[in-house]
Structures are given as structure tokens and as C-alpha cells.
Amino acid sequence: MADATTRQWRLASRPTGEPTAENFDLVTVERPDPGHDEVLVRTLYLSVDPYMRGRMSAAESYADPWAVGDPMAAGVVGEVIESNHDGFEAGDVVTGNLLWAEHAVADGDELRQVDPELAPISTALGVLGMTGVTAYFGMTDVVEPVPGDTVVVSGAAGAVGSVTGQVASLAGARVVGVAGSERKCDWLTDDLGFDAAVNYREADDLGAALADACPDGVDGYFDNVGGPVTDAVFSLLNVRASVAVCGQISQYNATEQPTGPRKLGQVLQKRATVEGFLVGDYEDRWGEALTRLGAFIEAGDLSYRESVVDGFENAPEAFLGLFDGENIGKQLVAVADRE
Numbered sequence: 001m002a003d004a005t006t007r008q009w010r011l012a013s014r015p016t017g018e019p020t021a022e023n024f025d026l027v028t029v030e031r032p033d034p035g036h037d038e039v040l041v042r043t044l045y046l047s048v049d050p051y052m053r054g055r056m057s058a059a060e061s062y063a064d065p066w067a068v069g070d071p072m073a074a075g076v077v078g079e080v081i082e083s084n085h086d087g088f089e090a091g092d093v094v095t096g097n098l099l100w101a102e103h104a105v106a107d108g109d110e111l112r113q114v115d116p117e118l119a120p121i122s123t124a125l126g127v128l129g130m131t132g133v134t135a136y137f138g139m140t141d142v143v144e145p146v147p148g149d150t151v152v153v154s155g156a157a158g159a160v161g162s163v164t165g166q167v168a169s170l171a172g173a174r175v176v177g178v179a180g181s182e183r184k185c186d187w188l189t190d191d192l193g194f195d196a197a198v199n200y201r202e203a204d205d206l207g208a209a210l211a212d213a214c215p216d217g218v219d220g221y222f223d224n225v226g227g228p229v230t231d232a233v234f235s236l237l238n239v240r241a242s243v244a245v246c247g248q249i250s251q252y253n254a255t256e257q258p259t260g261p262r263k264l265g266q267v268l269q270k271r272a273t274v275e276g277f278l279v280g281d282y283e284d285r286w287g288e289a290l291t292r293l294g295a296f297i298e299a300g301d302l303s304y305r306e307s308v309v310d311g312f313e314n315a316p317e318a319f320l321g322l323f324d325g326e327n328i329g330k331q332l333v334a335v336a337d338r339e
């Protein structure tokens with residue numbers, strides 16, 4: 001591979017508030033060679049995810065901050081170019097957490113084979129990948145709906161929310177989605193089988209709109225967004241309601257910590273359970289979720305959608321779009337075709 005080059009996106013500076021294109025730097029570097037037990041991967045699809053906003057900040061969180069000047073990391077589906085690992089050979093399609101790069105070297109033990117015959121390979125970053133597994137376990141292990149429950153999902157037309165709402169429907173719940181456009185709400189009710197959807201950006205009175213959509217109150221809430229949407233849902237919690245706190249995207253660009261309390265009185269009065277959820281805690285059960293999600297898709301019970309931005313150079317734009325609600329379903333970047 002002598003003299004071969006590749007491109008990487010690096011963190012140019014830490015954002016204050018909403019990130020901008022200036023926070024990213026596109027650099028050309030020498031293409032790395034795989035060492036012992038390593039694999040050289042050519043990126044086909046790159047995932048952009050809201051949690052990456054946290055890694056752009058210096059604050060410690062469950063994912064370590066990136067250093068300024070360092071390449072950023074992402075979920076990748078790619079093609080093996082060269083392998084020094086027994087489990088992989090050139091041409092294999094794999095997925096793993098690699099760099100925001102056109103080519104990257106990975107420890108083979110950190111990669112997973114993707115079967116292109118099973119489903120489109122991009123799904124390994126979405127419905128049959130991290131966001132699908134998040135949706136599945138967050139709903140089945142934390143919210144745990146039973147038939148007849150009313151379950152609300154915020155961020156409902158996104159990668160996690162669109163799947164988790166359908167998982168709740170399959171468990172027999174009445175499902176209400178909260179999303180940021182009429183187009184998204186129509187997709188939820190017309191195509192995904194949500195029982196109702198509320199456009200939080202357009203509602204004159206969000207609390208009243210949600211109360212209309214949830215005449216029997218809320219037994220389960222899967223929270224992807226936090227902020228005013230969550231305040232409105234908390235006002236409707238029923239006794240012994242279960243809340244899974246999966247994401248708080250409305251707060252990721254905040255320059256000051258929000259002050260509380262935020263409807264904790266409701267948690268007390270309704271003896272509700274509010275539990276934080278992290279997909280990383282389910283590493284050992286990943287296969288279980290993928291088997292169930294795959295079976296749901298095969299049976300025609302689970303639909304998914306992907307929003308794809310073309311071109312490696314457009315990866316920051318795809319990431320920034322998450323904060324403006326540009327995506328429906330899973331946001332991906334198409335980087336290259338398979339050879």
C-alpha cells in the first residue's frame with residue numbers, strides 16, 4: 001500500500017452551542033497498513049449519531065471526548081481490503097467502530113461480519129445495528145409495555161424512535177409518537193402503524209395536543225429528546241408509569257446546564273420509575289436483539305427507513321442535520337460502492 005492515501009475527518013475545534021462546519025477538518029493522510037491480527041477496511045457507509053456531539057466536548061461522559069486534532073470515530077460498514085486476522089479475508093463486508101475515514105485499520109476482534117444476503121448492508125448501522133438494538137432493549141427491558149398500555153416515544157421518526165415505537169406496537173401497546181414535522185408524523189401513522197403522532201414544532205399547545213392523543217394517560221415513555229417535549233409527557237404519566245431515558249438531544253447543544261426540577265413532582269405523585277438506558281450495557285445480548293429484529297422485518301412487522309447523504313466530504317453536513325431534524329429514520333453517509 002506504499003504511497004496510497006486516504007482522507008479522514010478530524011475534530012478541528014470544540015463547538016460552543018450548535019456545532020458548525022468549522023469544527024471539522026478534512027485531511028489527507030497516508031493509508032495505514034494492517035498489523036498483526038488487524039484488518040484494513042474501506043468505508044462504504046458511515047454512521048452519524050447524536051452522541052457524537054458529546055465526544056466533541058471536553059466534558060467526561062460514557063464515551064470519551066475526542067482530542068482536538070484527532071480523527072473522529074463512527075460506526076462503519078466497510079469492505080475488507082487486506083486482512084492479517086484469521087476471521088476475515090479480502091472482500092468480506094464488516095461493521096465496527098472505526099474512524100471517520102475512507103480507509104481505516106481495525107483490530108479484527110472488534111469487527112463483526114455483515115451478511116449481504118440477509119439485508120442491505122447499510123442496515124448494520126441502523127435497524128440491524130446499534131440504533132435497532134437500542135430501540136429493542138430500551139423498550140422491552142425498561143419500558144416493558146403490556147397489551148393495552150399507552151406508550152409515548154419522542155424523537156419518534158428518528159433511527160431509534162421509529163423502531164422502538166413499532167416494538168411497543170408488537171407488544172400490544174397503543175403507541176403515540178412525537179416528531180418535528182407533518183411529513184414525519186404522517187410516516188409514523190400511515191406507514192409504521194403508530195396510533196397517533198404529534199408534531200411538537202407546530203403544536204400551539206403541546207400539552208393539550210398530547211393529552212388529546214393519550215386520552216387514557218401515559219403508561220410508558222421512551223425519551224429520546226428531553227426538554228419541553230418530556231415536560232409535556234410527564235404531566236400525563238399514569239400511576240406506576242415506566243420511563244426509559246435514552247437520549248436528551250434537545251440539551252446536547254445547551255451552553256448551560258438546565259436547572260430543575262423538571263416535573264419530578266409527577267414522578268413522586270405517580271410513583272413512576274425513570275431509568276437511564278445505555279445500549280453499551282447490552283453487549284452480551286446484542287445477538288438476541290438482532291435475531292428478533294431480523295425476524296420482525298422478515299415477517300413484515302417492522303419497517304425502517306434510511307436518509308442517505310452521498311459523499312465522504314459531506315459527513316459533517318449529515319451530522320449537523322440531525323440537530324435540525326433533516327433525517328427520517330437512520331442518517332447515513334454513503335462513502336463508496338462495493339468493488
Ligand SMILES: NC(=O)c1ccc[n+]([C@@H]2O[C@H](COP(=O)([O-])OP(=O)(O)OC[C@H]3O[C@@H](n4cnc5c(N)ncnc54)[C@H](OP(=O)(O)O)[C@@H]3O)[C@@H](O)[C@H]2O)c1
Pocket residue numbers: 049050051130131134155156157158159160161178179180181184224225227229245246247248249250251277278279280322323324325326327328329330331
Ligand atoms: N442511550 C443509548 O444507548 C442511545 C443509543 C443511541 C441513541 N441514543 C439517543 O437516542 C436519541 C435518538 O438517536 P438517533 O440516533 O435515533 O437520532 P435520530 O432520532 O435519528 O436523529 C435525531 C432527531 O432528533 C430530533 N431533534 C433534534 N433536535 C431536537 C430538539 N431540540 N427537540 C426534540 N427533537 C429534536 C430530530 O427530529 P425532529 O424532526 O423530530 O425534531 C432529529 O431527526 C438521541 O438523543 C441519541 O443520543 C441513545
